[in-house]
Amino acid sequence: MSLYKTKGIILRTHKLGEADRIVTILTSNLGKVSAVAKGVRKTKSKFGSRLEPFMHVDLVLYKGRNLDIVTQAEIIDSFSGIRDNFDRITYGSAMLDLTNKVAIEGERDVALYNLLLKGLSVISGVKKNFRLLLIAFDIKLMAISGYMPKLERCVVCEKGLGAKMHFSFQWGGVVCDDCKVSDRNSIVVTPAAVETLSRLLRRPLLEAIDMDVIARTEDELYLLMHDYIAYYIQARLKSRECLSQLACS
Known part of the structure; x- marks a missing residue:
């Protein structure tokens, strides 16, 4: 797997398994990307609310075989x-x-x-x-x-x-x-x-x-x-x- 960085706006999310979510992101340089956020639904998730719809975020992802994997997310603007x-x-x-x-x-x-x-x-x-x-x-x-x-x-x-x-x-x-x-x-x-x-x-x-x-x-x-x-x-x-x-x- 190869690592890459991008900026993106979270368009939607849906549940995957017991603790994960698939996140749909409109990125600045790669178009629309679907990626897995592992453990994001756990109470003590490292992502917190940073991968919710409307969030504008800096992302680090791994290129996966089927779906990419979000490893880091930092808020640029939450549009609170x-x-x-x-x-x-x-x-x-x-x-x-x-x-x-x-x-x-x-x-x-x-x-x-x-x-x-x-x-x-x-x-x-x-x-x-x-x-x-x-x-x-x-x-x-x-x-x-x-x-x-x-x-x-x-x-x-x-x-x-x-x-x-x-x-x-x-x-x-x-x-x-x-x-x-x-x-x-x-x-x-x-x-x-x-x-x-x-x-x-x-x-x-x-x-x-x-x-x-x-x-x-x-x-x-x-x-x-x-x-x-x-x-x-x-x-x-x-x-x-x-x-x-x-x-x-």
């Missing part, structure tokens, strides 16, 4: 503000969940790593607009993952957009009223939602929480991004279902 607030936990978990779904094992993705790091940093300190922040995170993640939607012109005919338009999941962007007739995978979208989504895509994450967006437009964007993500990842995310239940309660 997230765990102190239920809304932050819920929306932060949605960030981790989607990142885990799109990240590829062993494939370096610096842009994704930096986006998640920034997302957790921002949500750890904010007191409002959690959902708008998540929408901004989602559209940026989709863009760097190769699914940036076209928002300025009709993605089919390249013509300018009128007052009536649709968002096409199949074509990956906005379509005019004429072109939508041949696309079953589209939904009606308002000009306000398209303009706001374009602004969220261009602006830094931190600025999203200060944007003045009316509730109706935010609701529309949340459902739009929910469906857009579901269309491309072809999977149900438990964290998103949790958010939907909260919205209905």
Whole structure:
């Protein structure tokens, strides 16, 4: 076995045997890595809480035959503000969940790593607009993952957009009223939602929480991004279902 060092964000954990856990980590230079943390569930574990979701850590690992083994972990940032607030936990978990779904094992993705790091940093300190922040995170993640939607012109005919338009999941962007007739995978979208989504895509994450967006437009964007993500990842995310239940309660 060979030893290596890396920095990473803990995405998720699950139990292995009586005392161990498998830890899924988004690393800065190696992409997503799954590794075993031996004895981490014991009361006197040397890791303590350093290998829990949200933790940003310095790691030392051994390269194993099937799974790598974590031997050391030191906290860079615990993002303690997230765990102190239920809304932050819920929306932060949605960030981790989607990142885990799109990240590829062993494939370096610096842009994704930096986006998640920034997302957790921002949500750890904010007191409002959690959902708008998540929408901004989602559209940026989709863009760097190769699914940036076209928002300025009709993605089919390249013509300018009128007052009536649709968002096409199949074509990956906005379509005019004429072109939508041949696309079953589209939904009606308002000009306000398209303009706001374009602004969220261009602006830094931190600025999203200060944007003045009316509730109706935010609701529309949340459902739009929910469906857009579901269309491309072809999977149900438990964290998103949790958010939907909260919205209905």
